[in-house]
Amino acid sequence: MSSDHKAIVAEGLGKSYWVGGHMLIDRMGMHALVDRALKAPVQVISRLVSNQKPSSHFPEIPGHMKWAIRNVSFSVDQGEVLGIVGHNGAGKSVLLKLLSRITRPTEGRARLHGRVGSMLEAGTSFHGELTGRENIQLSGAILGMPRPRITALMDEIISFSEVEEYIDTPVKRYSTGMILRLGFSVAAHLDTDIMLIDEVLAVGDQRFKRRCVDKMRSVARSGKTVLFVSHDMDVLKQISDRAILIREGSLIMEGAPGHVVAEHVRYTGKS
Amino acid sequence: MMIRGVLTAFKDRRETIYINPPSGIPKLELLEVWRNWDIILILAQRDIKVRYKQSFAGIGWAIIQPLLTMIVFTAVFAGVVNVNTHNSPYPLFSLAALVPWSYFVHAITKATGCLVVDQDLIKRVYFPRLVLPISAVIGGLVDFAIAFVLMLILLLFYDWAPNLKLLLLPFFLLFAILTALALSLWLSALNVQYRDVNNALPFFTQLMMFISPVAYPASVIPEKWQMVYALNPMATVINGFRWVLLEEQPNPGIYSLISVAVVMVALIGGLYFFRWQEDRFADVV
Numbered sequence: 170m171s172s173d174h175k176a177i178v179a180e181g182l183g184k185s186y187w188v189g190g191h192m193l194i195d196r197m198g199m200h201a202l203v204d205r206a207l208k209a210p211v212q213v214i215s216r217l218v219s220n221q222k223p224s225s226h227f228p229e230i231p232g233h234m235k236w237a238i239r240n241v242s243f244s245v246d247q248g249e250v251l252g253i254v255g256h257n258g259a260g261k262s263v264l265l266k267l268l269s270r271i272t273r274p275t276e277g278r279a280r281l282h283g284r285v286g287s288m289l290e291a292g293t294s295f296h297g298e299l300t301g302r303e304n305i306q307l308s309g310a311i312l313g314m315p316r317p318r319i320t321a322l323m324d325e326i327i328s329f330s331e332v333e334e335y336i337d338t339p340v341k342r343y344s345t346g347m348i349l350r351l352g353f354s355v356a357a358h359l360d361t362d363i364m365l366i367d368e369v370l371a372v373g374d375q376r377f378k379r380r381c382v383d384k385m386r387s388v389a390r391s392g393k394t395v396l397f398v399s400h401d402m403d404v405l406k407q408i409s410d411r412a413i414l415i416r417e418g419s420l421i422m423e424g425a426p427g428h429v430v431a432e433h434v435r436y437t438g439k440s
Numbered sequence: 441m442m443i444r445g446v447l448t449a450f451k452d453r454r455e456t457i458y459i460n461p462p463s464g465i466p467k468l469e470l471l472e473v474w475r476n477w478d479i480i481l482i483l484a485q486r487d488i489k490v491r492y493k494q495s496f497a498g499i500g501w502a503i504i505q506p507l508l509t510m511i512v513f514t515a516v517f518a519g520v521v522n523v524n525t526h527n528s529p530y531p532l533f534s535l536a537a538l539v540p541w542s543y544f545v546h547a548i549t550k551a552t553g554c555l556v557v558d559q560d561l562i563k564r565v566y567f568p569r570l571v572l573p574i575s576a577v578i579g580g581l582v583d584f585a586i587a588f589v590l591m592l593i594l595l596l597f598y599d600w601a602p603n604l605k606l607l608l609l610p611f612f613l614l615f616a617i618l619t620a621l622a623l624s625l626w627l628s629a630l631n632v633q634y635r636d637v638n639n640a641l642p643f644f645t646q647l648m649m650f651i652s653p654v655a656y657p658a659s660v661i662p663e664k665w666q667m668v669y670a671l672n673p674m675a676t677v678i679n680g681f682r683w684v685l686l687e688e689q690p691n692p693g694i695y696s697l698i699s700v701a702v703v704m705v706a707l708i709g710g711l712y713f714f715r716w717q718e719d720r721f722a723d724v725v
Contacts, residue, residue, distance in 0.1 A: 182459075186723065203634075267459060270566040272722040279459040285566075293564045298490045310482045311565055339493075 181277035252409030283362025292352025297341030330354035368399035484579030551576035551624030612680035625710030
């Protein structure tokens with residue numbers, strides 16, 4: 170079988186960030202150049218004044234590179250549901266950000282075959298001054314839904330969100346829960362070949378949360394390729410065909426969801 | 441077996457997305473921007489709706505600004521200084537410049553801040569980032585249209601007889617849009633890292649107005665400096681608007697080709713610069 174049949178292939182993905190000290194992301198970018206150019210005269214003068222030898226050719230930049238994830242390789246078949254397990258800060262979100270093209274990797278590569286939709290954001294594209302209805306159109310378009318489709322799904326999205334009564338009120342008058350429900354509802358109606366889902370999105374009271382998880386479950390069963398990040402190990406075991414475990418930025422285990430979850434739970438219990 | 445493979449490949453027209461580290465000269469991928477035209481329009485629509493909610497004068501602001509400027513200019517430059525307007529009434533002469541000028545200032549101001557204002561989007565959703573400055577520049581056209589109606593009313597008030605030159609107006613408008621976009625690409629991308637850009641902008645546009653023929657005719661510039669003067673594309677835009685809307689105005693002249701060249705270089709350079717910087721937006725903003 171060639172890799173042509175894979176929906177997602179990731180090879181050695183890595184993303185590093187500059188931590189501490191400077192706000193510079195890297196030493197090579199335009200920002201660094203401008204920064205040096207602007208600071209050079211000041212430094213020369215201060216050196217002359219204090220009569221010190223320059224310590225190095227370039228200004229010292231405190232801080233260091235930190236790999237959020239590194240060497241992450243895996244592949245996902247078409248129609249397969251891959252669960253991603255890991256602690257907070259392990260790098261799961263960075264991985265989803267890379268695959269959804271919000272940010273680019275520092276090294277490695279990935280290939281996604283098909284249209285990609287992400288259920289990573291709930292209501293972040295909303296604007297407070299616009300009504301719920303206007304925000305559905307806005308958010309839907311930004312997530313990549315064609316306009317006629319948004320119109321067709323409008324009633325369904327509204328009814329899923331359970332904010333019918335306020336749908337023509339500006340969103341700034343909504344409660345936090347209402348905004349999140351509406352946001353999830355838009356994302357849940359995306360129809361793409363590949364779905365990147367973050368379970369954190371299942372929000373609100375117990376009842377709505379259960380509906381969110383049910384919705385994710387039905388997306389997972391619909392034959393789409395799904396990448397599913399979750400902290401709820403029971404849900405993850407039920408939904409996923411296979412799972413990967415990410416710890417401190419590295420992929421350390423891949424296999425049946427039951428095994429991966431067991432290892433994750435064992436490690437969590439130990440630490 | 442092979443035939444089935446070929447058939448599958450033929451049927452399967454889904455796009456493939458490649459994710460790589462940034463390297464070398466970025467691809468412009470303007471086709472992808474075009475495919476996201478929906479987002480451009482809906483963001484422009486959002487900005488217009490939002491701007492005038494909870495505002496008393498509402499969309500009337502698009503008229504108030506050029507109108508008041510025109511009145512002050514008329515009082516100073518026609519009443520006190522007495523500028524040569526090539527036989528046009530001064531209110532018309534200045535408004536013909538203020539309409540595209542207001543659009544330009546409005547568009548670049550909006551576009552410069554667009555990546556910072558919409559940083560939540562940039563950090564959480566993928567779409568071609570070029571959509572944001574383009575949408576800001578396109579959205580400003582609503583204000584332009586309203587100000588242009590004011591211009592038409594004033595023209596009719598002065599017994600205006602339109603002539604064929606008017607057909608050239610869209611070209612000068614397009615040139616104004618491209619000028620605004622070219623500048624916006626640079627300014628918006630720079631503003632992500634250096635918010636100074638946004639702070640310096642009002643000052644910058646004010647200075648630029650002095651070197652644009654808004655209050656005075658371009659013909660007061662000595663001939664030997666006309667070439668340098670044309671480096672500012674807005675000079676050509678304004679000369680063009682005056683020429684097609686008013687009578688007896690000189691045409692923008694051969695030096696407008698310099699303006700065109702400046703805009704083309706700034707636009708293409710700006711597209712590459714924007715795409716080059718784009719990879720850092722989500723991390724830096």
